Amino acid sequence: MAKAKQNNLTLTKVKKQYKKTQEKADYTLKDGLNLTVSPIFPHSEIEKLIQHMSEQFKQADENGIEITEKFTYDYVLFLCIKHFTHLGKEISDKFEEQIQQMEWLVDTGYFKEIVEDVFMQTEIQKVFDKAVEISSKFLFLEKLTQQMQTNVQSLELKNADMISQLGNKIVE
Template identity: 30%
Template sequence: MTKRETKLTLTDIRKNVEELNKKQKFYIDKDQGKFIYYYPKFSKRKITILINELSHTMSYVEQHKLDFFKNDGELNNYILFLIIKHFTDLQAELKDKSIETHFAIMNELVDIGWYELFLIEMFTPHEISNVLDELSKRLNLSIKYLTLEKELKGE
């Protein structure tokens, strides 16, 4: 038995977007009732915003000669922190804070064990992979453009 075909409608689109914008509670400590709201599904638009922020942060760190991103591990940890930031209610609290504050909060989350808790228990590996895959695609595209630019200049 085959499924009946149906034409895509605006209602279908809106229903899927509503699903992306639904927040859920994640209990950090149920006994104390401590929770955070988070997005279980990551929208492409929010992933793009996250990647743009990463690019801005990397430029800022380089321009101000800050002692961050000394190795790939630190960069990876910050990318994962941005996932926590952008897909939880921490986004609103960190919105106007300095990059230095972001690094401090990331380290505090690590120290109290919530960084790992959020990444392992709150978010699905699939959603985290979507962010990392998009980041990888954009990096590869940038490398291709740089290579093409060098070829066009005859380098």
């Protein structure tokens, strides 16, 4: 009986996959304009996108700007345009300016065309999956921290009672 050939992961195979994540492609939009895109979204760039969004939302919160779920969804897609097309060189890093630039893209129809026709939906899904993963880890850590604080407070109360009782015995 012939032994099945093993298909092991090698650095050569990793390097080949990596090169795919670095490729650029030109796409011609409906109006004839060209857009250079990264067809495959590299994981490291997705993490930068999520970090950028987190920083912007923190700043928005500090400035009293309310962020809705719909805006969050659209903003993630806008950041995909920023991080995975050549437009990223022109898109501002300032949140208020980005909101204006996103509106321009939406109102001209480019936003929808890029998101629906240019980007592969599997790549967009990778971004949302990563955002959910990070968010759920954050919520878990937040819950864990709250539970730990509750336990510490409970221990402090128990210790205070013991110390008080010890103090009373010493005085007697």
